[in-house]
Amino acid sequence: MAFAVILIILTIASVLFHYLNPWQATELASNWGTIDVTLLITFAVCGLFFVVICGFMAYVLIRYRHREGNKAHYEPENKKLEWWLIVVTSIGICAMLAPGLVVYGDFVRVPKDAAILEAVGEQWRWTFRMPGKDNKLGTSDVKHISSSNPFGINPDDPSGQDDLLVLSNEVHLPINKPVKVLLRSKDVLHNFYVPQFRAKMDLVPGSVSYFWFTPTRTGAFEVLCAEHCGVGHFNMRGKVFVDEPDVYESWLESLPTYAESLVRDVSLGLEEQGKQLSESRGCLACHSVDGSQSLGPGWLNLYGATETLVDGTTVTVDDDYLKESITDPGAKVVKGYPNVMVAYDFSPEQLDATVAYIRSLAASAEENEVEREEESAPPEAGNTADPVSRGRQLVQGYPRIMQPYPSNDSDTHALVEFTQSIHNDKQGD
Amino acid sequence: MSSYSVSAERPDYQTLNRRAKTGLRFLLAAITSLFFLFILALMIRAQFNDWESLSAPWNPLANPAPLWVNTLMLALGSASMQWARVAARKHHRELALQVMLLAGFFTLAFLVGQVWLWRQLSALGFYASANPANGFFYMLTGVHAVHMLGGLIGWSKTLLSAKRYANEKFSTAVELCAIYWHYLLGIWLVLFALLVCEPETFAAIASFCGF
Amino acid sequence: MAYAEDAELEELHEPHSFWTKYIWSQDHKVIAIQYSLTAIFVGLIALVLSGLMRMQIGFPGSLETVDPTAYYQYMTMHGMIMVIYLLTALFLGGFGNYLIPLMVGARDMVFPFVNMLSYWAYLLSVIILLASFFVPGGATGAGWTLYPPQAITPGTPGTDWGIVLMLVSLAVFIVAATMGGLNYVTTVLQARTHGMTLFRMPLSVWGIFVATILALLAFPALFVSAVMMLFDKLLGTSFFMPEMMSLGQQLDHKGGSPILFQHLFWFFGHPEVYIVALPAFGLVSDLISTHSRKNIFGYRMMVWAIVAIGGLSFIVWAHHMYVSGMNPYFGFFFATTTLIIAVPTALKVYNWLLTLWRGDIHMTVPMLFSLAFIMTFLVGGLTGLFLGNVIVDIPLSDTYFVVAHFHMVMGVAPILVVFGAIYHWYPKITGRMMNDTIGKWHFWITFIGTYLIYFPMHYLGIQGMPRRYFSYEEIEFIPQSAHDLNTFITVTAIFVGVAQLLFVFNMFHSLFYGREAGPNPWRATSLEWQTPQTPPVHGNWPQKLPVVYRWAYDYSVPGMEEDYTPQTVPDDPAHESIQHDEAGNPDGAPA
Numbered sequence A: 001m002a003f004a005v006i007l008i009i010l011t012i013a014s015v016l017f018h019y020l021n022p023w024q025a026t027e028l029a030s031n032w033g034t035i036d037v038t039l040l041i042t043f044a045v046c047g048l049f050f051v052v053i054c055g056f057m058a059y060v061l062i063r064y065r066h067r068e069g070n071k072a073h074y075e076p077e078n079k080k081l082e083w084w085l086i087v088v089t090s091i092g093i094c095a096m097l098a099p100g101l102v103v104y105g106d107f108v109r110v111p112k113d114a115a116i117l118e119a120v121g122e123q124w125r126w127t128f129r130m131p132g133k134d135n136k137l138g139t140s141d142v143k144h145i146s147s148s149n150p151f152g153i154n155p156d157d158p159s160g161q162d163d164l165l166v167l168s169n170e171v172h173l174p175i176n177k178p179v180k181v182l183l184r185s186k187d188v189l190h191n192f193y194v195p196q197f198r199a200k201m202d203l204v205p206g207s208v209s210y211f212w213f214t215p216t217r218t219g220a221f222e223v224l225c226a227e228h229c230g231v232g233h234f235n236m237r238g239k240v241f242v243d244e245p246d247v248y249e250s251w252l253e254s255l256p257t258y259a260e261s262l263v264r265d266v267s268l269g270l271e272e273q274g275k276q277l278s279e280s281r282g283c284l285a286c287h288s289v290d291g292s293q294s295l296g297p298g299w300l301n302l303y304g305a306t307e308t309l310v311d312g313t314t315v316t317v318d319d320d321y322l323k324e325s326i327t328d329p330g331a332k333v334v335k336g337y338p339n340v341m342v343a344y345d346f347s348p349e350q351l352d353a354t355v356a357y358i359r360s361l362a363a364s365a366e367e368n369e370v371e372r373e374e375e376s377a378p379p380e381a382g383n384t385a386d387p388v389s390r391g392r393q394l395v396q397g398y399p400r401i402m403q404p405y406p407s408n409d410s411d412t413h414a415l416v417e418f419t420q421s422i423h424n425d426k427q428g429d
Numbered sequence B: 001m002s003s004y005s006v007s008a009e010r011p012d013y014q015t016l017n018r019r020a021k022t023g024l025r026f027l028l029a030a031i032t033s034l035f036f037l038f039i040l041a042l043m044i045r046a047q048f049n050d051w052e053s054l055s056a057p058w059n060p061l062a063n064p065a066p067l068w069v070n071t072l073m074l075a076l077g078s079a080s081m082q083w084a085r086v087a088a089r090k091h092h093r094e095l096a097l098q099v100m101l102l103a104g105f106f107t108l109a110f111l112v113g114q115v116w117l118w119r120q121l122s123a124l125g126f127y128a129s130a131n132p133a134n135g136f137f138y139m140l141t142g143v144h145a146v147h148m149l150g151g152l153i154g155w156s157k158t159l160l161s162a163k164r165y166a167n168e169k170f171s172t173a174v175e176l177c178a179i180y181w182h183y184l185l186g187i188w189l190v191l192f193a194l195l196v197c198e199p200e201t202f203a204a205i206a207s208f209c210g211f
Numbered sequence C: 001m002a003y004a005e006d007a008e009l010e011e012l013h014e015p016h017s018f019w020t021k022y023i024w025s026q027d028h029k030v031i032a033i034q035y036s037l038t039a040i041f042v043g044l045i046a047l048v049l050s051g052l053m054r055m056q057i058g059f060p061g062s063l064e065t066v067d068p069t070a071y072y073q074y075m076t077m078h079g080m081i082m083v084i085y086l087l088t089a090l091f092l093g094g095f096g097n098y099l100i101p102l103m104v105g106a107r108d109m110v111f112p113f114v115n116m117l118s119y120w121a122y123l124l125s126v127i128i129l130l131a132s133f134f135v136p137g138g139a140t141g142a143g144w145t146l147y148p149p150q151a152i153t154p155g156t157p158g159t160d161w162g163i164v165l166m167l168v169s170l171a172v173f174i175v176a177a178t179m180g181g182l183n184y185v186t187t188v189l190q191a192r193t194h195g196m197t198l199f200r201m202p203l204s205v206w207g208i209f210v211a212t213i214l215a216l217l218a219f220p221a222l223f224v225s226a227v228m229m230l231f232d233k234l235l236g237t238s239f240f241m242p243e244m245m246s247l248g249q250q251l252d253h254k255g256g257s258p259i260l261f262q263h264l265f266w267f268f269g270h271p272e273v274y275i276v277a278l279p280a281f282g283l284v285s286d287l288i289s290t291h292s293r294k295n296i297f298g299y300r301m302m303v304w305a306i307v308a309i310g311g312l313s314f315i316v317w318a319h320h321m322y323v324s325g326m327n328p329y330f331g332f333f334f335a336t337t338t339l340i341i342a343v344p345t346a347l348k349v350y351n352w353l354l355t356l357w358r359g360d361i362h363m364t365v366p367m368l369f370s371l372a373f374i375m376t377f378l379v380g381g382l383t384g385l386f387l388g389n390v391i392v393d394i395p396l397s398d399t400y401f402v403v404a405h406f407h408m409v410m411g412v413a414p415i416l417v418v419f420g421a422i423y424h425w426y427p428k429i430t431g432r433m434m435n436d437t438i439g440k441w442h443f444w445i446t447f448i449g450t451y452l453i454y455f456p457m458h459y460l461g462i463q464g465m466p467r468r469y470f471s472y473e474e475i476e477f478i479p480q481s482a483h484d485l486n487t488f489i490t491v492t493a494i495f496v497g498v499a500q501l502l503f504v505f506n507m508f509h510s511l512f513y514g515r516e517a518g519p520n521p522w523r524a525t526s527l528e529w530q531t532p533q534t535p536p537v538h539g540n541w542p543q544k545l546p547v548v549y550r551w552a553y554d555y556s557v558p559g560m561e562e563d564y565t566p567q568t569v570p571d572d573p574a575h576e577s578i579q580h581d582e583a584g585n586p587d588g589a590p591a
Helices: A002-020 A033-063 A079-108 A245-253 A258-266 A270-280 A319-327 A348-360 A365-373 A409-428 B002-009 B013-045 B065-089 B093-123 B132-161 B167-196 B199-209 C018-023 C028-058 C068-104 C112-131 C162-190 C203-235 C258-291 C299-315 C330-356 C365-388 C390-396 C400-430 C436-463 C480-513
Strands: A115-122 A125-130 A164-166 A170-174 A179-185 A190-193 A200-203 A209-213 A219-225 A237-243 A306-308 A314-316
Touching (some): A002 C365, A002 C436, A033 C365, A079 C330, A115 A190, A170 A245, A237 A245, A270 A348, A319 A348, B013 C203, B013 C258, B065 B093, B065 B167, B132 B167, C028 C068, C068 C162, C068 C400, C203 C299, C258 C299, C400 C480
Parallel strands (some): A170 A237
Antiparallel strands (some): A190 A200, A219 A237
């Protein structure tokens, strides 16, 4: 009896809760109102089944509760009833599935005129790329990624030269124009998720995934990562601004192309190099530069400050401390922050640049800057890979296809001499 | 009532034989699922363009002779098991034991041959990471070898307890070993074929399966 | 392998010392208890972990130890323990072990030695798993799905040792589950007593039987993915690892496919849901039938539904991957298969209700838990239709809607069955009843509490709140009221969590002070209640095995004096030597 009463209360409360609770879907900002409709249909069908089944159960529990002298009926089965129930259930299922598949058909078919936006994810930040005038993105590859080419755009691909780059995590889109979002991850799985757009999709390293939508409402919308991507997952945020066309155009104007970004790179000061390095190496995903809370200590006014470490001692943030923290992050961890940073294998030049950038973010930046300036030398682009590390020495650029030849020492000598003779011939030319 | 209660109380050898075989069948079903999924993973992985066939001229299995030798060992092991099975069924205990030993010897030879092959390959620099096909080679042969070792545990148990077993029970034990050996030989042949076949073959199989 | 059943031909060796009787026991009942206690123990650890996580979500920053690293480690371990080491182990290793031989009328499992090994391998896997908390870098924080690349690249907690131990532990667990599983299926198929045809078996046995077959065929997929990931991690292969960066460094991997892992994982992962659910379906069917004094409605349909669900569960896996970046056209197929599976599942719910209908419902504690299961499972099942339908899943996936859904359907619902089943079979296991008053308190807190936790949680997901977040600060679309709801959920969850101590207390207290139960306190028909001794001794039926004359659901048979007719009662008591088919022939139509 008590159970039946509680059951009725829970059922009614659940239905009321559904209508009255303040936690409803966010206001739609894309063309996927149809998704909301399928959700509504599902709620209607499932809600009906829920109420009927719970109601029937409550009725049965009250009607057939144990009383002295009661005896249950003996009825092993009732095929007809069971088949009827199967039919009714199947109808309910079809009522949900059919419209669902129709809308999904729209979801997987990208309109031909959709604009291209590439969202690039890495732990734990977003960057974006758009095709330039040729309306075609340049090819990209992980092996091209370096601090001067954070997108890994193929430098030899002409269609990539005019690609527009967005190195911050904020991107703009024009209203009412369908957009196909190409998703590319530099490292692990991520998921491009804007609740108001309803659509979402994973970023899978090694391949490019996509989805499409049409923004239908101007405003600023948060981008979240919806696929667990490591310790900073919850902090991987970005923003999409949906603009009127003219506002969008003027924003577009301000973006550097890939070619421009290369040119500008050469004449950079140490600070600017550090800034770019911090962006391309993902430092800023965990270290905020605007004073907001972040996974690691924020860099604004960090330089020169005194920090308490996990072991209770204090340290003044200077060049040496910063460099040590980059190359050996676990050595002196600031209290209140998780020990999750990986060691960065920066060259001395890269360290100087990064430290210079952090220094510039402190209030007392100016004085320090002057004396350091002369030390700067343009850093090598990218880190030098160690081709020997696999145990066999391979000439870079050639595949490992040669079969080891069993041979005795004299054979080998002869071969080496032959090789030398070719070399000498060439020298002689 | 007593007529069947006796058999219900004390399962006869036939019942035991049936139970053991049923258990073995399900074990083999699970192992089939395991290797099927490994092979499926291999098929899918082989569709990516960095796949190099192990039998390509510059790759270690261009000359599969060592593999043929190992295969022969395992086949002989399996055949000896079958011989032992027949002998045990006819209650030729001594013969069966000797042939069982022989089967074990061939199986060990197979395993030693596989390990030798691994050492050869890694000495030549073909580590597991060199190429996905190499990785699969180490992994699949390794998993197969572990199953072989599991079989050898059953094999040694049979040899050690042979004295205590009645003829029927011994015969069942040998039969189980034999079935298991044949099965693992079959698995090995499939793996062998897959490991040395050309990428085009994978592509053909894959397109046949529809991915 | 299968040589250890010597005991069958010799006399059943009676264990004498404490060690052989309780520790290195080959008795399925002792092994079942070992399995259950170990599973409940790790389950309690996982419960504490969930409490710590909820503290962070309900009261951000309140616990200093819970930083993002710890949070993701707790999250991962909580999920993995609950799904594998608690539920799977408890249903198959615990209930499967205890009930199968007793319910089909066997003296023991057919391979008792292998059965013992199964438990010790399971214990080893648990120890390896728990050890990962104490290794450098701590336990893995990759999420229970262990998706590569992040599972093995720096930037995720526990990528030094934690992930390796996790994968090794899983591999050992799979070996354990396989050894146990061989026993369960072979016992069901080959060791049933006379007259116990397949279609006279209680649904508990059917549920566990089909779940075990699923386990035997699906766990290899997890094994394959674990081995391949270990290769990627330890030997530098590129099975799952594409060419990629990791925190600014280029890795040496190239060409692997993260999606391949997901396919393999879910090829295991979805049947796994039913490995947990099918035994729960079976057990709850028996509970409902016994306590409403009525035969299970539509027995054959129930059996076929179990078989159909088991079969279909192998072709729905990619519904976990609708937004994974796989070929989007797969979505059509998997949405359809997924929604088809709802039909046999719904039929089971109907048949439970129709069993209650026109019954004589006794509101015992096991019955209360069973009814709560129906309600909880109903909600969890219906929300599954949201997520199975690909287009509806797209906005909801990776949000709290998913969290709420799977906690309802494969967290709370099976656990309610576990509780109900323990209250139900405890008198057979120990000879004493569990305390009814404590049981009812435990029930009401657990049922209403979990409903209050998970029902509102769906709406956080509909609002868009992503799952697996350490903190929700500064997300604009999440209003203060959602944070308040999270606080409410945390408070309720901690209360419900602490209330589980009632159950633990009841279990141990009743062992010494519970009311004497007698052989058949629920007046049930199935074989386990007809043993000559309670608790059953080693060998279950020391004299002669029982002979079965009817199905397991002869409750309230017209013309019978009692409202239950045990399976051992002949149709015509005067004519005991009634002819029977060979065991194994499904001749036993429900009377």
